[in-house]
Amino acid sequence: MGFAGPEALLEIIRKKQDLQGYRERHWTGGFADYVEIVLQNPKVARNGYQRLYDMILSHGVAEYTRHHEKYAHYHIFDDPVDGGRDAVFGLDPPLMRLVNNVKSAAFGYGTEKRILLLHGPVGSSKSTIARILKKGTEVYSTTKEGALYTYGWRPDFTGTGQDGVQWCPMHEEPLHLVPLEAQETIYAEINRRTDPRGYRIVPTGNLCPFCRKIYQDLMTQYDGNWERLTRHIVVRRLILSEKDRVGIGTFQPKDEKNQDSTELTGDLNYRKIAEYGTDSDPRAFNFDGELNIANRGIIEFIEILKLDVAFLYDLLGASQEHKIKPKKFPQTDIDEVIVGHTNEPEYKKLQNNELMEAFRDRTVKIDIPYNTVWKEEVKIYGRDFNDRQITGKHIAPHTIEMSAMWAVLTRLEEPKKAQITLVQKMKLYAGKTLPGFTEDNVKELREEAPREGMEGISPRYIQDKISNALVRDDTGSCVNPFMVLNELEAGLSHHSLITREEIRKRYRELLTMVKQEYEDVVKNEVQKAISADEEAIARLCGNYVDNIKAYTFHEKVRNKFTGQEDDPDERLMRSIEEKIDISESRKDDFRREVMNYIAALALEGKQFDYKTNERLQKALELKLFEDQKDSIKLTSLVSSVVDKDTQEKIDIVKGRLIKNYAYCDVCATDILNYVASIFARGDSKQR
Ligand SMILES: Nc1ncnc2c1ncn2[C@@H]1O[C@H](COP(=O)(O)OP(=O)(O)O)[C@@H](O)[C@H]1O
Ligand SMILES: [Mg+2]
Numbered sequence: 016m017g018f019a020g021p022e023a024l025l026e027i028i029r030k031k032q033d034l035q036g037y038r039e040r041h042w043t044g045g046f047a048d049y050v051e052i053v054l055q056n057p058k059v060a061r062n063g064y065q066r067l068y069d070m071i072l073s074h075g076v077a078e079y080t081r082h083h084e085k086y087a088h089y090h091i092f093d094d095p096v097d098g099g100r101d102a103v104f105g106l107d108p109p110l111m112r113l114v115n116n117v118k119s120a121a122f123g124y125g126t127e128k129r130i131l132l133l134h135g136p137v138g139s140s141k142s143t144i145a146r147i148l149k150k151g152t153e154v155y156s157t158t159k160e161g162a163l164y165t166y167g168w169r170p171d172f173t174g175t176g177q178d179g180v181q182w183c184p185m186h187e188e189p190l191h192l193v194p195l196e197a198q199e200t201i202y203a204e205i206n207r208r209t210d211p212r213g214y215r216i217v218p219t220g221n222l223c224p225f226c227r228k229i230y231q232d233l234m235t236q237y238d239g240n241w242e243r244l245t246r247h248i249v250v251r252r253l254i255l256s257e258k259d260r261v262g263i264g265t266f267q268p269k270d271e272k273n274q275d276s277t278e279l280t281g282d283l284n285y286r287k288i289a290e291y292g293t294d295s296d297p298r299a300f301n302f303d304g305e306l307n308i309a310n311r312g313i314i315e316f317i318e319i320l321k322l323d324v325a326f327l328y329d330l331l332g333a334s335q336e337h338k339i340k341p342k343k344f345p346q347t348d349i350d351e352v353i354v355g356h357t358n359e360p361e362y363k364k365l366q367n368n369e370l371m372e373a374f375r376d377r378t379v380k381i382d383i384p385y386n387t388v389w390k391e392e393v394k395i396y397g398r399d400f401n402d403r404q405i406t407g408k409h410i411a412p413h414t415i416e417m418s419a420m421w422a423v424l425t426r427l428e429e430p431k432k433a434q435i436t437l438v439q440k441m442k443l444y445a446g447k448t449l450p451g452f453t454e455d456n457v458k459e460l461r462e463e464a465p466r467e468g469m470e471g472i473s474p475r476y477i478q479d480k481i482s483n484a485l486v487r488d489d490t491g492s493c494v495n496p497f498m499v500l501n502e503l504e505a506g507l508s509h510h511s512l513i514t515r516e517e518i519r520k521r522y523r524e525l526l527t528m529v530k531q532e533y534e535d536v537v538k539n540e541v542q543k544a545i546s547a548d549e550e551a552i553a554r555l556c557g558n559y560v561d562n563i564k565a566y567t568f569h570e571k572v573r574n575k576f577t578g579q580e581d582d583p584d585e586r587l588m589r590s591i592e593e594k595i596d597i598s599e600s601r602k603d604d605f606r607r608e609v610m611n612y613i614a615a616l617a618l619e620g621k622q623f624d625y626k627t628n629e630r631l632q633k634a635l636e637l638k639l640f641e642d643q644k645d646s647i648k649l650t651s652l653v654s655s656v657v658d659k660d661t662q663e664k665i666d667i668v669k670g671r672l673i674k675n676y677a678y679c680d681v682c683a684t685d686i687l688n689y690v691a692s693i694f695a696r697g698d699s700k701q702r
């Protein structure tokens with residue numbers, strides 16, 4: 016018999032762990048067992064807000080400083096539960112506000128009596144955020160740290176299994192069974208065992224109508240002996256699950272005439288009324304309204320302002336009192352987080368409605384704007400449109416970036432005081448630096464536009480248009496930025512949310528700006544690809560250094576070709592220096608600087624490498640590009656037939672674009688043609 020290898024051992028451990036977890040999740044016990052659990056780990060008795068807060072923290076938080084402000088990034092919003100599929104990007108400030116409100120609710124500072132209202136423009140990820148909270152709550156309930164319990168009634172206390180157990184229909188907290196007179200003492204005892212800096216564990220209410228009925232019947236039967244009553248109690252772990260309608264609810268109002276309170280608070284079970292003889296017997300009632308089933312967890316109200324006014328008031332009551340009123344039954348306690356969301360247009364429509372006054376009072380409104388950080392916007396589209404998700408089509412470099420740039424630009428306000436363009440402001444927000452701009456300036460820019468992000472183009476629009484461009488037959492095997500930008504432009508004329516012509520016009524202008532930016536980017540890339548010939552640059556550099564040396568020491572330069580002694584080539588030196596804006600009056604200084612540096616290196620026995628001097632490298636690259644641009648006759652690409660020699664050079668450049676910049680053959684050819692056409696146009700703009 017051999018020994019088990021490490022793999023086999025690990026496998027055994029893994030299986031055991033699962034088994035352990037399984038046992039924990041399926042634990043059942045008596046009431047006394049539960050009290051023991053609570054005393055050991057008081058957190059099992061926390062309320063919905065407290066559990067939500069702990070769930071969020073359990074995924075960790077990263078603190079950071081940006082533009083002299085402190086921020087926190089809560090990892091739960093990276094959607095760890097689903098491998099990032101629902102990750103929210105660039106919204107740390109509003110998400111911090113959301114978490115702070117959950118925290119204050121957990122500590123019982125009043126927020127727990129309000130509806131958390133996510134408010135923002137269409138497609139700003141409000142539903143996504145609610146989904147993350149719901150999924151997180153579900154998964155947390157399956158973990159050791161997130162454990163919670165509920166109970167049922169055994170028909171006779173001699174039994175053991177779960178046969179015939181009637182589970183509390185609202186899966187309430189077993190501590191509800193503690194008689195009122197004893198509650199204070201019990202909770203004091205529980206809180207003695209919690210961290211004094213944390214929140215207090217508080218009672219979450221009394222028995223639901225169903226359990227109250229059984230409780231009273233048993234009390235009568237046992238002549239008021241509570242001890243004997245508890246022998247009927249079976250406690251079990253409660254696993255929250257939206258699919259099973261346990262602890263996680265979602266409510267979407269249908270059209271206004273069709274709303275019925277039973278959808279929220281449950282309904283009579285007509286078949287059972289006959290059995291129990293009366294419609295006020297809780298056993299003849301289905302406690303399956305959305306607010307009932309979401310007890311202990313979280314409920315999401317989609318388009319909450321579409322709720323019929325009467326229900327809206329009920330709901331406001333539910334959040335304020337933590338009580339609901341099922342038909343024919345007294346008020347019933349609930350313990351759940353209520354999150355609603357509404358679109359900005361919907362909210363505005365009701366602004367002057369008197370209902371809104373009450374509503375505003377009883378909700379915590381958290382604005383969820385669109386993201387305004389360019390590179391975060393890129394992540395939104397990069398998640399869906401990448402090599403892994405898209406097969407059969409290539410997405411040309413910068414396609415996603417340019418689409419994202421436009422999306423962000425539509426959301427920004429024109430800078431008021433500062434002497435910068437909108438595009439520059441966008442880049443500052445994206446973390447780029449701009450000469451003369453400090454972090455404080457960026458902070459000021461943000462502060463002068465507090466509503467920024469509440470208007471503009473939604474990510475959904477961009478996602479749809481990129482998809483359109485991808486499925487179009489006439490886009491060939493590669494989709495490039497122009498195709499998407501054109502798609503974005505075409506869609507503007509029938510965009511349902513753009514109601515004013517001037518906005519349409521502005522969005523079109525912004526598209527032009529983006530195309531301009533794109534032009535600069537590809538020109539730069541082609542330039543780099545053409546001048547990526549290191550040998551040629553090194554040669555040019557050697558030539559330049561020979562000349563400035565001769566110039567500095569008033570010597571001659573030996574012409575390698577003719578063997579003659581020539582004067583330093585002033586034209587060559589200047590043509591390089593001009594590329595980095597060194598003026599005639601500054602040229603001597605610059606040349607001396609370079610010479611000093613080379614001399615210092617020589618003393619250490621080192622050789623000069625142009626790559627160590629960023630400015631000189633740039634100057635050399637630009638000069639080489641200028642020379643080569645003509646020699647490979649880029650411009651000839653646009654019109655005439657290309658000769659063999661030129662074609663070879665072009666293929667080398669294309670190869671570099673593919674290798675270094677992720678182009679495919681199609682888009683590499685496209686941008687070479689495009690850049691060629693820019694030069695053919697005689698565009699002399701230098702960057
Ligand atoms: N800041 C963001 N980060 C990640 N994805 C986002 C962001 N904003 C919007 N989205 C994406 O846009 C789409 C619309 O989001 P959704 O949650 O339905 O918006 P809402 O409920 O606010 O209308 C989703 O695909 C979502 O992933
Ligand atoms: Mg939504």
Ligand SMILES: [Zn+2]
Binds near residue numbers: 186224
């Ligand atoms: Zn109950």
Ligand SMILES: [Zn+2]
Binds near residue numbers: 410411492678682683
């Ligand atoms: Zn391509």
